[in-house]
């Protein structure tokens with residue numbers, strides 16, 4: 286690793302690295318990825334162990350504090366989160382200003398950004414207490430906001446949180462419950478959703494996390510920085526890939542299903558086409574994404590529990606994965622399925638509409654964004670993020686009066 290800051294101080298030279306392929310923007314002790322081995326650790330713990338032994342709020346505690354909670358620390362943390370699950374009643378009117386058919390990510394970007402107006406007592410990002418309360422508020426309210434955005438889109442009344450339920454069961458009840466009929470969340474489905482949250486909780490310096498850090502580095506408030514992360518996550522190359530992946534599977538299904546995979550892969554490989562195999566490839570993983578393995582397992586469990594083992598979309602996904610993994614194009618480029626390849630199928634089976642997938646990713650990633658923001662602000666060396674550029678425009682020239690141009 287070259288500390289380019291020293292070189293810059295001595296020589297004024299800087300590097301040119303579009304897409305940050307080889308530039309570390311920060312030091313971090315939160316998440317470790319070994320892309321060649323397909324390894325992912327949160328604070329040193331393998332994702333495979335966390336996914337089996339912990340729930341999402343324990344994972345949140347770990348990401349925020351560096352250690353897993355013991356029983357009393359967990360109870361205290363859960364209690365604090367539960368105190369903040371309701372949102373300011375005025376937010377309903379704010380939500381009502383949106384079109385009912387707006388994309389949930391458009392709505393969520395607005396709602397999270399709007400939190401700085403509703404919770405303006407905790408907007409000083411340099412104040413650790415403000416950051417702490419903002420963190421709890423964001424983690425606690427995201428499920429409520431995502432469920433409200435969903436209920437609004439389908440014209441159903443909002444369901445208020447019920448804090449005796451777990452974080453994830455509470456979210457599912459707010460999504461699927463109605464005032465006429467209380468929703469009893471199925472344990473397998475709750476566990477699957479909780480696993481989706483754990484697997485998406487952090488992923489070091491990806492595009493949305495880097496956006497949150499850059500946005501927060503100006504000293505803006507925590508809600509605004511997280512809203513910037515939500516906006517970035519929306520893109521199909523990032524969090525929007527789960528939605529794009531399911532739409533892609535639906536397109537192949539319409540083309541004729543498994544029999545048409547070859548034709549589709551030919552299109553993907555064509556240099557003149559912009560078609561990508563969504564849910565495949567990763568900037569860092571050049572091996573199987575460990576989250577995809579866990580998600581594939583969850584997919585089996587959920588479809589089994591729902592009696593959907595023969596779900597044509599799942600069969601298609603498995604056949605597509607097999608063909609792609611044997612294809613020379615994908616092998617040569619080390620393109621493997623990423624977490625989004627299977628998470629969409631799981632969410633669809635649970636009953637989550639496709640357009641809400643990325644909002645659920647945002648809900649889960651909120652804790653990672655906050656942990657990264659806290660780490661950045663607490664670093665004594667932290668500076669406002671300000672990339673350099675290689676200027677390629679016109680050299681200095683004189684402005685001619687309008688009549689002479």
Ligand code: ACO
Nearest residue numbers: 521522523524526553561562563564565566567568618623
């Ligand atoms: N389908 C087909 N070809 C691909 C794919 C894909 N999904 N991904 C990469 N490639 C090809 C590229 O065309 C390129 O080929 P070339 O060398 O012949 O030009 C080569 O593989 C390298 O790809 P890059 O674009 O350089 O890889 P990069 O690291 O910039 O992109 C990314 C990573 C954005 C994730 C990309 O693989 C992609 O767009 N995948 C599909 C979208 C997706 O699933 N995103 C989710 C990411 S995970 C997450 O956010 C949770």
